Structures are given as C-alpha cells and as structure tokens.
Amino acid sequence: ILERHGRDGTRLVQILREVQDALGWLSPQTLSYIADGVGWPRARVESTAGFYSFFHTRPLGEYRILFSDNITDRMLDSRDLMRALCQKLWLEPGHVSEDGLVSVDTTSCTGLCDQGPAVLANYRALTHMTLERIDQMAHLIRRRVPVGDWPPEWFHVEDNIRRRDVLLGSSLQPGEALAAALARGPSGLLAEIERSGLRGRGGAGFGSDIKWRSCRDAWGDAHYVVCNADEGEPGTFKDRVLLSSYFDLVVDGMCIAGMAIGANQGLIYLRGEYRFLLEKLETRLEQRREAGLLGRNILGKGFSFDIDIHVGAGAYICGEESALIESLEGKPGKPRIRPPFPVTHGYLGQPTTVNNVETLALASLIAVQGGEWFRAIGTPASTGTKLLSVSGDVERPGIYEYPFGVTIAEILADCGARDTQAVTSAGAAGHCLAADEFGRHIAFEDVATGGSIMVFDQRRDIFDVAQNFAQFFAHESCGFCTPCRVGTAVNVRLLNKLANDHGSPYDLDEMQRMYRLMQGASHCGLGNTATIALQDMLHKFRPAFERRLHSPEYEPAFDLDAALSQARRMTARDDAEAHLSDNLSAHLSS
Ligand code: SF4
Numbered sequence: 001i002l003e004r005h006g007r008d009g010t011r012l013v014q015i016l017r018e019v020q021d022a023l024g025w026l027s028p029q030t031l032s033y034i035a036d037g038v039g040w041p042r043a044r045v046e047s048t049a050g051f052y053s054f055f056h057t058r059p060l061g062e063y064r065i066l067f068s069d070n071i072t073d074r075m076l077d078s079r080d081l082m083r084a085l086c087q088k089l090w091l092e093p094g095h096v097s098e099d100g101l102v103s104v105d106t107t108s109c110t111g112l113c114d115q116g117p118a119v120l121a122n123y124r125a126l127t128h129m130t131l132e133r134i135d136q137m138a139h140l141i142r143r144r145v146p147v148g149d150w151p152p153e154w155f156h157v158e159d160n161i162r163r164r165d166v167l168l169g170s171s172l173q174p175g176e177a178l179a180a181a182l183a184r185g186p187s188g189l190l191a192e193i194e195r196s197g198l199r200g201r202g203g204a205g206f207g208s209d210i211k212w213r214s215c216r217d218a219w220g221d222a223h224y225v226v227c228n229a230d231e232g233e234p235g236t237f238k239d240r241v242l243l244s245s246y247f248d249l250v251v252d253g254m255c256i257a258g259m260a261i262g263a264n265q266g267l268i269y270l271r272g273e274y275r276f277l278l279e280k281l282e283t284r285l286e287q288r289r290e291a292g293l294l295g296r297n298i299l300g301k302g303f304s305f306d307i308d309i310h311v312g313a314g315a316y317i318c319g320e321e322s323a324l325i326e327s328l329e330g331k332p333g334k335p336r337i338r339p340p341f342p343v344t345h346g347y348l349g350q351p352t353t354v355n356n357v358e359t360l361a362l363a364s365l366i367a368v369q370g371g372e373w374f375r376a377i378g379t380p381a382s383t384g385t386k387l388l389s390v391s392g393d394v395e396r397p398g399i400y401e402y403p404f405g406v407t408i409a410e411i412l413a414d415c416g417a418r419d420t421q422a423v424t425s426a427g428a429a430g431h432c433l434a435a436d437e438f439g440r441h442i443a444f445e446d447v448a449t450g451g452s453i454m455v456f457d458q459r460r461d462i463f464d465v466a467q468n469f470a471q472f473f474a475h476e477s478c479g480f481c482t483p484c485r486v487g488t489a490v491n492v493r494l495l496n497k498l499a500n501d502h503g504s505p506y507d508l509d510e511m512q513r514m515y516r517l518m519q520g521a522s523h524c525g526l527g528n529t530a531t532i533a534l535q536d537m538l539h540k541f542r543p544a545f546e547r548r549l550h551s552p553e554y555e556p557a558f559d560l561d562a563a564l565s566q567a568r569r570m571t572a573r574d575d576a577e578a579h580l581s582d583n584l585s586a587h588l589s590s
Contacts, residue, residue: 002037009038010348012048012330013313016055017272025059044331051332051478052313053107054123054272063102063141068118070109070234071468072391072454078117081134082106088138102141108316108472109234110273113391113454114160114398122147125276126154157276159241160398163414165385166377167246167361168401174248175293177364181256182301184367186216189260193363195371197383201358202228202319203426203450205382208363211343211353216261218344218351223263225254226347226354228324230271232316233427234472235452238387239357241399243270243277246361247284251307253360255298256367258305261353266307269324272314281309316476320524321354323478334480335524358387358451378404382443390415392455408438411453419458422541427452428469429529432462432536462541463548466534467495473530484527487518491534497557498548504555508545511538 001018005011015034020026026049035042049055056064067073067082082093086104091097094105112118115127121137124147133154140150161168181189194209215223227250231239242250254266270278285307288294296304315333317323322336325347346352355363362384366374375383382404388411391397395416402411412420423433425442426449433440433447440447456465474488491514494507515531522528538545561580568578 054314066107068110069106181367196374202356393457481523
C-alpha cells in the first residue's frame with residue numbers, strides 16, 4: 001500500500017483507509033510502520049488517524065455496524081432497530097461484543113435519508129432497514145458470513161429522482177460539454193460563465209466566474225481543481241445521485257474548470273459514506289481515459305487533465321473547503337486561517353478552485369448552451385436550477401430539481417407533505433421555517449440552501465429535532481476553537497437538562513447566549529451556523545421547550561445530595577452533617 005502511494009505522506013488518509021481495510025484496525029505498531037514508511041513523525045500520523053471517525057486505533061471487531069443517526073432516521077425508528085440488534089448480539093451500543101466479533105454504534109447522516117433507516121456495515125451502505133432485516137443481520141454475523149455475501153438487495157441504493165429540469169433532464173453525451181468548452185477557449189468559456197450568473201451550489205453562493213478568474217490569475221507551479229463531494233449536511237443526498245447517474249457531466253465540468261484556470265490535475269473528495277460508489281467511479285474514469293476524454297491530449301486538442309479520487313473518513317467538517325484541502329494533504333481536517341484563500345494558496349500551497357458537484361455539472365450545461373440560456377432560468381439574482389434533497393414526513397422523498405424561485409409550499413405539495421409543522425431549509429446548519437413562511441422562495445436572496453429540505457409534520461416534537469441537531473454539531477466540531485468546541489457541548493447539556501426534567505428559563509437564556517457567542521467568535525462556518533436552527537426553533541416553536549421547564553428558578557442538572565446517598569450508606573451516616581444544605585448543593589451543581 002505504501003509503495004502504491006509512493007510513500008507520500010500527503011496520501012496518508014488513503015493509506016490509513018486501505019491499511020485498515022486490510023488489517024481491520026490501526027494498531028500502534030501499524031501507525032509506527034506507516035510513519036516510518038512516509039517519513040513523518042509518528043505523532044503526526046497518529047493525529048490524522050485519531051481525527052477521523054472512520055479510523056479506529058483499537059479493535060472494533062470483524063463487523064463494524066453503524067446506524068445513521070440523522071433525525072430522519074430516528075423518525076423511522078432507527079434507535080429501536082439499533083437496540084434490537086444490540087439485544088440479539090448481546091452488546092451495548094458503542095461497545096465491542098465480549099468475543100470481539102462485532103461493534104454497534106451510531107454515525108452522523110449517511111446521505112440516504114430518502115431510503116432510511118440506513119446502516120453502514122463495514123462502511124458499506126444498507127438501506128430500508130427493518131426489524132426483519134435486523135434479525136437476519138444478527139444471524140449472519142453470528143454465522144460469520146462476510147458482509148459481501150449478505151443479501152444484495154440490502155445494498156440497493158435508488159436515485160429517487162422525482163422532478164427533472166435542465167440538469168437532471170440533460171441528454172448530453174460524455175465529452176460533449178468538454179468539446180464545446182474547448183471550442184470556446186478559456187476566455188470565451190469564462191465569459192459565458194460570467195454571463196450565466198452561475199453561483200456555487202454548496203450554499204454560500206459565491207460567483208463561479210470570480211472564483212475561477214482569481215484562481216487562474218494566481219501565481220503557482222501548478223493549479224488544481226477540487227470537486228467537493230463531501231456532502232455531509234444532514235438531509236442532503238443530491239450529490240450522491242449526480243455522482244452515481246450523471247458522473248460524466250461532473251467530470252466534464254471538472255475538465256472545463258481545469259481548462260479555464262490552467263490546471264492539469266483534478267481531485268474528487270468523495271465522502272467516506274459514499275465509498276460504495278468508488279469502484280464504479282474509478283471504472284468510469286478509466287473508460288474515459290481509454291476514450292480520449294481524460295488524460296493526455298484530450299480530444300486531440302492539446303489539453304491534458306486527469307482526475308484522482310480521494311475518499312474521506314467520516315468528518316463533516318471536511319465539507320469546509322480549507323479543511324477538505326488539509327485532509328487531501330493527509331492531515332486532520334481542521335479549517336485553515338484565511339486569508340490566504342484556496343484560490344491562491346490551496347492544495348499543496350498552489351492555486352486551487354474548490355467547487356461543489358452540482359456547480360461543476362451545471363458548468364457543463366453552460367459550456368454547451370451558453371450563459372444567456374442559463375440566465376433566463378430562475379430569478380435575476382439566483383440563476384438556473386437547484387437540486388433539492390427532500391426527506392422527512394413526505395410521501396415521495398427524493399431529488400427534486402426546480403428553477404430558483406420555487407416556494408416552499410410548491411415543494412411540499414409536490415412531495416406529498418401533509419399537516420406540515422416545520423421545514424429545515426439547509427439541513428442542520430440552516431433556518432427552520434414555520435407554516436407562515438411556506439410562501440418564501442428558494443433563492444440566494446430569500447431562503448438560501450445547499451439543498452437539504454427536511455419536513456416535519458404536526459406529530460413531531462420539535463424539541464427532538466433541536467436535540468438531534470445539537471448532538472450532531474457537538475460530535476462534528478473539530479475542536480480547534482473554543483467557542484465552537486465548548487458552545488456545541490454546552491448546548492447538548494442544556495437540552496439534555498430540559499429532556500431530563502431539570503430545565504428552567506435560565507437554560508433557554510443560556511442557549512441564546514451561546515448563539516451570540518458562537519456566531520461572533522467561531523473560526524469557521526460550522527460554529528457560525530451550528531445554532532441557527534436552534535435559535536429559530538426557540539423563537540418559532542417556543543412551547544416545545546417551555547413545556548419541559550421544571551421550575552421558574554434556576555434548577556441544577558442533577559441532585560448532588562442524592563448522588564451522595566451511596567457514600568452515606570457505606571459510612572452508615574444519615575445525620576444533618578452528612579447532607580449538603582440546599583443552597584450549597586445548588587451552588588456546587590451550577
Ligand atoms: Fe473547528 Fe468548530 Fe472552530 Fe470550525 S468553528 S474551526 S469546526 S471548532
């Protein structure tokens with residue numbers, strides 16, 4: 001494995017993944033061996049291995065079962081399924097069975113919310129889990145049947161495309177967009193991208209022409225195109241479908257970006273949860289090379305460009321572009337201090353453009369049809385179409401493509417939502433909309449979204465949604481800066497207090513304080529957005545929180561005096577001196 005990766009430390013995430021696949025886990029001896037092999041200090045290798053949740057530095061069994069823990073999975077009773085499997089296998093969630101055979105745990109959203117509850121078994125995706133399948137799974141594990149021999153229908157992942165527009169309705173042939181772009185030349189293509197008004201589809205909406213021009217104009221030994229396929233936002237799965245069924249549009253888009261900025265190398269950062277796509281994508285890249293659509297002298301036009309796929313290892317923060325670049329360089333995915341920005345100092349310190357999968361696919365359409373055609377779709381400030389991943393309380397979960405400007409109400413009608421109470425418009429990191437806002441429009445100037453639309457009907461307790469989101473962010477915070485590291489953990493504790501019947505108005509005020517603190521002082525977008533939905537829920541769905549308030553006064557999270565009862569029993573004392581006074585108890589607990 002080391003030789004295949006040229007003993008190159010910047011390939012460390014790939015090396016660790018492949019070694020773990022081969023050996024089952026990353027032992028201290030293995031990490032030392034890898035460190036020697038790539039010529040890096042052992043501590044550096046260990047810090048990368050310890051950062052990603054899909055790497056394990058202790059044995060977790062022959063079978064590693066991870067239940068997707070997004071709120072939409074929970075709504076489909078994923079927690080009951082996990083408990084059932086644990087009972088059958090005689091183990092506790094988060095632990096390894098006594099015989100060392102299997103471990104069961106949860107993981108953040110796996111990008112399969114349209115066909116949940118979802119599970120990763122040895123990092124292979126399983127969909128539509130039921131109690132019956134859980135029974136069978138326990139049986140297969142006890143009989144030590146390899147995951148590859150489990151029923152093939154369990155691994156079936158559907159596209160679930162429900163509404164097509166210009167992108168999902170495209171009939172462009174592989175290489176057609178690239179040929180059109182080569183005919184226009186770099187300047188002509190950039191002019192069309194500018195005319196189109198194309199903005200990044202990851203959610204931030206930065207102008208693609210500005211990003212590409214800045215990168216092209218930056219000095220460097222080499223330029224790079226990175227396709228950000230690390231869609232980890234809870235409730236998002238549109239990139240999964242683009243990669244699975246529209247991959248040539250994405251690859252053409254990467255080649256087009258490469259031509260525009262003067263790059264000869266592209267990298268796809270594929271999220272670890274989508275590892276099941278890897279073989280198919282690698283095969284397709286090879287077919288394109290054989291057809292002269294990738295590699296040296298593409299289409300005989302003197303332009304060379306090739307693509308490498310890098311698989312992530314379970315870290316939501318790597319969707320942030322500078323964290324993603326750190327990961328591509330073999331390091332923990334912690335966001336860089338900016339400036340400088342990736343367009344001037346990106347991958348290996350060279351000018352790099354990082355684009356969303358959907359943005360690149362749309363660039364292919366623009367290369368063929370032109371900027372004016374694209375600008376005529378959508379709204380003046382938000383041109384073109386947007387892919388939405390719709391899940392939750394709807395009859396038809398899946399992918400919907402709309403011109404920008406569509407209202408939330410239209411989406412709800414199309415997907416068969418009834419009695420809708422709330423909609424989260426950008427996964428866990430965006431706003432939570434109440435019924436009186438369903439007339440609002442999906443557009444950068446109104447409701448901006450990376451594409452995750454989760455729907456909650458009147459049966460749902462919004463408090464459960466808030467708690468799930470808070471747990472998600474506390475788990476995914478990279479820990480680099482204090483406001484986010486501490487703030488996300490404090491929010492979980494405050495919500496747990498309410499859930500455990502110890503809440504008071506003080507706790508709600510404290511959540512507001514965390515919001516203000518994290519918004520202003522966090523280092524990256526994760527900390528800045530981690531409390532947006534929670535704030536919305538506190539304001540718009542206040543009763544869901546207030547009905548859990550136990551007292552109008554401050555209430556400690558636990559009863560310290562009661563916690564000392566065991567010590568009193570052991571010392572056979574129950575006099576006044578062996579009890580804490582109420583005041584002292586409250587003070588210490590706080
Ligand atoms: Fe890491 Fe959170 Fe700080 Fe971002 S805001 S750098 S995720 S700790």
